[in-house]
Amino acid sequence: MKGFLGICLFLVSFSVFSQTKYRDEMGKSVSKDEFQNKILNGPYFGVPSEDPEVMMLIYRMPFGKVDPEVFYEKLGKLPDLEAEKSLMVIFYPGKDECNSTGNNANDRSYFQKTHDYFLKTAAKRNAAEPAYIFKNSHGLEKYQGIITWLPDPDGVFEKEFFKFPYPCRSFVVIHPSGEYRAILGEFPNNQVDQALKILNKN
DSSP states (O other): OHHHHHHHHHHHHHHHHHOOEEEETTSOBOOHHHHHHHHHHSSEEEEEOSSTTEEEEEESSOEEEOOHHHHHHHTTOHHHHHTTOBEEEEEEOOOOHHHHSSTTTTOHHHHHHHHHHHHHHHHHTTBOOOEEEESOOTTGGGGTTTOOEEEOGGGHHHHHTOOSOOSSOEEEEEOTTSEEEEEOSOOOTHHHHHHHHHHHHO
16 A cells, blocks of 8 residues: 555656646646645546646546447456346556555465455356456466466457556456446455445446
8 A cells, every 4th residue: 555655646746846737538637736636635646648748637436338248258258248247357557566565465365365355246246257357467476376367358458447557456347238437546345346336226
């Protein structure tokens, strides 16, 4: 968690001292004060854009609707779509300070408990077993024998949900209706359960 906070503070510091333009995800200009306040007081990230002079304000808890079939198909889970089970995806961006430091960074018993929790959550909330996917596999060796990580198929999840290098890990859950909810960057495991619970009510 300290690593995660350090990254957030670094991003804020970087924006304060180096950048002059600030925009939200829709490309709309925001003030420097609004940018900083939302990062410090709300569920937002400040991330560099392709333009080195522009910082983007990203909402960490996106939701919306997509065509679900392509995501189920890419993971070989079309039978789960037909069975009207939600899709649960944990996304690993690659090794970073957040996911490689801290008390649980190399704790295999914690990894096993996390995986068991997600399996129970999937069963409780009528979801397919969790899919663990990565953009960069560096650092995943420590999960061997507990969690099987697969490359993001054709980058479809990164392109749709994880467009920036959010720290630690992220998740998205997709209902068979196409409704989805996600958290970008590190999250408490119970938020996956909460997201599925919300989607099942819709």
